[in-house]
Amino acid sequence: MSAAIETRGLSKRYRKVTALGDCSIDVPEGRISALVGPNGAGKTTLLRLLSGLAAPTSGEAIVLGGSPRQDPAYLSAIGYLAQDIPLYRRLSAADHTGIGAHLNARWDGASVRVRLSRLNIPLDQPVGTLSGGQRAQVALALTLAKRPQLLLLDEPLAALDPLARRIFLGTLAEAAAEGNLTIVLSSHLIADIEQLCDHLILLANSQVQLCGDIETLIAEHRLLVGPRKDTTAIARSHTIVREETTARQTSLLVRLNGPLVDPAWSLEEPNLEELVLGYMSQNYSSRGINTELAQLSPIGGGR
Amino acid sequence: MTWITWRQYRYQSAIATGLLAAVAVVVLISGSHAASVWHSVLHRCGTGQCGGLFGSSTSLDGPVINALVVATAAVPLLPGLLWGAPMVAHELETKTNQFAWTQSVTRWRWLAVKSGWMLLSAAIIAGVVAALVTWWSGPDHALNADTFLANRFDIVDIVPVAYAIFAMALGICAGTVLRRTVPALAVTLIGFVGLRALTAQWLRLHYMAPVTAFYNLLKPYIPSGSYLGVAQGIVGANHKIAAPNFNVPNFNGVPMPAACQTAQKPIPCLASHGYQGFLTYQPANRFWAFQGIETGIFLVLAAVLLGVTFSVLRRRDA
Numbered sequence: 001m002s003a004a005i006e007t008r009g010l011s012k013r014y015r016k017v018t019a020l021g022d023c024s025i026d027v028p029e030g031r032i033s034a035l036v037g038p039n040g041a042g043k044t045t046l047l048r049l050l051s052g053l054a055a056p057t058s059g060e061a062i063v064l065g066g067s068p069r070q071d072p073a074y075l076s077a078i079g080y081l082a083q084d085i086p087l088y089r090r091l092s093a094a095d096h097t098g099i100g101a102h103l104n105a106r107w108d109g110a111s112v113r114v115r116l117s118r119l120n121i122p123l124d125q126p127v128g129t130l131s132g133g134q135r136a137q138v139a140l141a142l143t144l145a146k147r148p149q150l151l152l153l154d155e156p157l158a159a160l161d162p163l164a165r166r167i168f169l170g171t172l173a174e175a176a177a178e179g180n181l182t183i184v185l186s187s188h189l190i191a192d193i194e195q196l197c198d199h200l201i202l203l204a205n206s207q208v209q210l211c212g213d214i215e216t217l218i219a220e221h222r223l224l225v226g227p228r229k230d231t232t233a234i235a236r237s238h239t240i241v242r243e244e245t246t247a248r249q250t251s252l253l254v255r256l257n258g259p260l261v262d263p264a265w266s267l268e269e270p271n272l273e274e275l276v277l278g279y280m281s282q283n284y285s286s287r288g289i290n291t292e293l294a295q296l297s298p299i300g301g302g303r
Numbered sequence: 304m305t306w307i308t309w310r311q312y313r314y315q316s317a318i319a320t321g322l323l324a325a326v327a328v329v330v331l332i333s334g335s336h337a338a339s340v341w342h343s344v345l346h347r348c349g350t351g352q353c354g355g356l357f358g359s360s361t362s363l364d365g366p367v368i369n370a371l372v373v374a375t376a377a378v379p380l381l382p383g384l385l386w387g388a389p390m391v392a393h394e395l396e397t398k399t400n401q402f403a404w405t406q407s408v409t410r411w412r413w414l415a416v417k418s419g420w421m422l423l424s425a426a427i428i429a430g431v432v433a434a435l436v437t438w439w440s441g442p443d444h445a446l447n448a449d450t451f452l453a454n455r456f457d458i459v460d461i462v463p464v465a466y467a468i469f470a471m472a473l474g475i476c477a478g479t480v481l482r483r484t485v486p487a488l489a490v491t492l493i494g495f496v497g498l499r500a501l502t503a504q505w506l507r508l509h510y511m512a513p514v515t516a517f518y519n520l521l522k523p524y525i526p527s528g529s530y531l532g533v534a535q536g537i538v539g540a541n542h543k544i545a546a547p548n549f550n551v552p553n554f555n556g557v558p559m560p561a562a563c564q565t566a567q568k569p570i571p572c573l574a575s576h577g578y579q580g581f582l583t584y585q586p587a588n589r590f591w592a593f594q595g596i597e598t599g600i601f602l603v604l605a606a607v608l609l610g611v612t613f614s615v616l617r618r619r620d621a
Contacts, residue, residue, distance in 0.1 A: 051405055054620035076407035086398035088311075095310060102306045103406035139402075146407070 004029045004150055004182035005050060009059035012045050018206050019045040022059070025201055025211045027184060032176055034193050034214075035186035036276055037203035043186040044083055046203065047152045050184070051080040064149055076106055079148030083155045085139045089128030093121065093138045100145055108145045115141040115171065133164025140168065144175050151175075151183045157192060165189070169196050190273045200272070202279055209279045218269055221278075224252040226265040234262070242278045253278035304408060304416035312420075315386065319428060326371075327435055333368040334439035341442035372439060375458050378432045379466035380495050382425035387474020388487035390421060391616075395482045404621050414616055418609065422471050429467030433459060444529065451529040451590055453503040460594050465601035470495045472605035476612040498604075502597060508533045508585070510596045515583045520574040528587025540577030 005027040012020045020042035027033050035043050048054040049061060052068035052075065061068055064077050087096060093116055097109045116123055121134045130138065136156055143151065153172075157165045173196055176183060184201070187193050200217060202210040210217060221241070224234070228250050231243060239255040253270060254260070260267065270278065309316075391414070394400040404410045437459040444450040450459065457463070473494050478487040513533045518524035520537065537557045554569055563572035585593065 048620070053401060053404065070409040070411070072407045072409065075405060075409070078405065080401070080405040082398060082401035082405075084398060086400075086402050088399055088402075089397070091310075098310065099307050099403075100406060102304065103403075103408045105407055142402075 002029055003027060003062070004031070005061070005063050005184070007049075007059065007061040010046075010049060010056050010061050011058045012042075012049060012054065013057045020049070020203075021206045023203075023208050025208055027182060027199060027201070029182055030180060031199040031213075032172075032183045032185065032197045033199035033201055034190070034197035035184050035201045035203070036188060036190060037209075038188070038280055041203040042206045043203055044154055046201075047080070047154045047184065047186060050150075051078055051152050053080070072105070076104060076146060077149045079143040079146050079151040081139055081143050081151075081153045081156055084159070085132075085136050085156065087127045087135060087139055087142075090126050092124045092126055093141075094123045096127070096138065096142055097123075097145070100142055104146055106147055108147055112138075112141045112145045115144075119167065131164075132159045133161065133167070136160055136164065136168055137171065140171055144171075147179075149181065151181060151185075153183065153185045155186050155188075157187050157189055165192055169193070172196065190276050194272045200276075202276055204280050210275075214272060218272070218275060220256055221270050221275055222254050222256060222260060223268045223270045223274065224250075224254055224265040225268075226250060229264070234260075234265075242281060304413060305420065308417050308420045312386070316424070319382075319424075323428060323431055326375075326432065329368065329371065330435045330439050334435075337439065337442050341446070372436055372458065373454055375432050375436050375463075376454065376499075379425070379429040379463050380470045380492070382421070382428055382467060383470030383472075383474035383495065384488060384491050386421055386424070387471040388478045388491045389484045390417060390475050390478055391612075392478030392482060392484040392487045396484060400621055410616055410621065411613060414613065418471075418475050418612070421475065422468055422605075425467040425471040426464050429463040433461070433463035448529040448587075451531040451585070451587060451593075453507075456507075456531075456590075456593070457499070457503060460591075462594055462597050462601070465598040465605075466495075466499065469498075469601040469605040469608075472608040472612075476608040476615075479612045479615050502600070506600075507531070507593065507597060510593055511585065511589060513583045513585050515581055517579045517581050520570050520578060520580050524580065524582055526582070526584060526586060529590070530587050531585040531589075531593075532582065533585065534581075534583040536581060537573065538579055538581050 003026050005025065008024050010020065010023040011018065023042070023046060035046065037043055045054070049056050050063055050068055052070060064074075066074060068074065068078075088099075091099075093112065097112050100112075101107045101109050113123060116138065119134070119137055121130065121137055127135055127138055136159070140153075140156065143153075156168060160168060169192065172183065172185070175181060176196075185193060185197065198214055200210060200212065200214050201208065226249065228245060228248055231240060231250065231252060234240060234252065234254060238257050238260060241253040241255055244251045252265075253274070391400075394403060400410075403413060440450070440455065440459055444455070449455050457466075470491065474487065474491040477490040477494070478484065481487050481490065508531065516524055516526065517538070537554065539557065554563075554573065557578070559569065559573065560576050563569050563576060566572040
């Protein structure tokens with residue numbers, strides 16, 4: 001299957017601050033990719049570069065076979081939902097549908113009406129009077145009405161309550177099932193999107209930490225828990241992502257470079273959250289900042 | 304894009320049309336009255352009974368309507384201030400640009416269509432008001448010959464349209480560059496008022512080399528028609544302005560000859576010593592040339608501002 005998104009050394013700097021550095025990722029067509037990372041990791045920057053709203057400082061991105069650009073053909077293939085779900089607050093969903101119909105050659109206005117009436121969201125009320133969850137649904141319905149090949153969603157769940165989140169993700173899963181659609185969804189609610197996503201992009205400190213199929217990534221990692229002891233033997237043949245030592249025991253997140261058989265350790269596959277938190281806190285401690293915060297989420301400690 | 308512009312601004316357009324209609328009604332009623340008074344005056348003058356009407360500017364119109372007409376100098380600024388400055392800035396502030404600019408229309412096309420309609424609306428509003436004011440001022444100008452003066456020149460014929468296009472371009476450009484509505488409003492207001500004051504008070508006097516007339520101090524000289532005065536004063540013999548010398552008595556800054564220093568009536572004395580009055584001015588027949596030059600200046604500036612707007616929008620991230 002060919003790649004929907006392919007970036008090589010993609011970077012974005014604002015004066016002295018690097019928002020995204022040397023980002024190289026591949027997202028195959030048809031995948032639903034979770035873009036995760038702490039605040040300020042560069043998630044929004046990456047999505048804006050892919051949408052063509054921002055231009056990279058260096059490197060390149062190939063999205064749907066071309067570089068993101070201001071061109072009707074490219075724009076019509078991309079569905080972009082910005083953070084905070086910006087809509088014209090005084091206009092209704094129906095007005096927005098009208099705008100979409102005038103700004104897009106391919107536009108499925110009927111699908112907006114169907115989706116929204118099924119959720120009992122009024123079409124003729126100013127969107128500013130709707131709840132956050134309803135507004136998110138309106139924005140998603142409008143984005144889907146473009147019939148995009150690539151959907152870029154920036155923290156769409158952040159402002160939603162758990163029920164609205166579930167409905168939103170349901171709509172998304174449905175859309176993904178309907179047709180040939182690649183989705184990149186940024187979020188820090190890992191548990192929420194675990195069910196939906198089959199691909200992971202993990203950013204921390206403006207760098208890509210992990211990128212790939214979630215099942216494969218999990219199979220490549222192990223949680224090791226054992227009595228406190230020297231880890232150099234493990235480190236010689238495998239990569240220790242994160243190490244945590246208490247008075248009595250040592251827990252490790254390890255990226256395997258081959259078979260690992262050691263009766264001294266109890267071995268387990270990490271779940272997605274453990275994997276992501278392992279890489280994120282590795283990043284905290286390796287830079288010497290906030291090691292206390294890193295210890296707030298011990299890997300596999302309670303199992 | 305046209306439909307969207309209309310959808311976003313239909314209420315504002317309705318309000319603007321209503322206000323224009325109200326101004327039009329007032330001006331039309333007052334103007335018809337002024338015209339009929341003027342015609343009756345002309346008629347009486349034809350029979351040799353002009354009375355005291357000439358030289359009295361308040362006989363044709365009341366002070367309120369006169370103030371309203373003078374206040375139309377602000378009309379060209381309003382569309383640029385109210386619609387131009389927020390046009391891009393408000394989208395950026397509410398982030399709706401991220402919705403608008405990720406539909407299947409490039410942002411330059413979005414800007415081109417939207418600013419096109421904005422510029423056209425501004426031109427129409429200013430044009431309608433200017434046409435009304437021009438018509439209304441007809442008898443007044445004929446009576447008082449003041450159409451070349453600042454505050455009159457600025458509200459009639461074609462310059463108000465150019466001012467409005469400039470104000471709109473300035474508002475759009477300021478909003479795009481500054482990305483925030485309130486600072487953009489301030490820049491538009493200050494920029495427009497500043498440039499208008501600069502042109503009206505200083506630049507306009509020098510569009511063409513002015514004409515200077517010398518005249519006998521005892522017979523005041525008034526050029527025919529409505530002229531634009533640049534300078535006026537007294538010169539010594541041979542049209543030479545005497546070097547300033549404040550050790551001797553002065554008359555209007557001109558050193559007086561010894562013989563006149565003690566004269567009871569200095570002016571006849573100066574006149575008899577070859578002193579003359581001078582008036583430097585732009586004659587009435589240059590009125591349309593000046594309207595054209597000033598229109599050109601403001602349109603060129605508007606084009607530059609729009610060019611800046613497009614290039615900023617093209618190069619900067621949304």
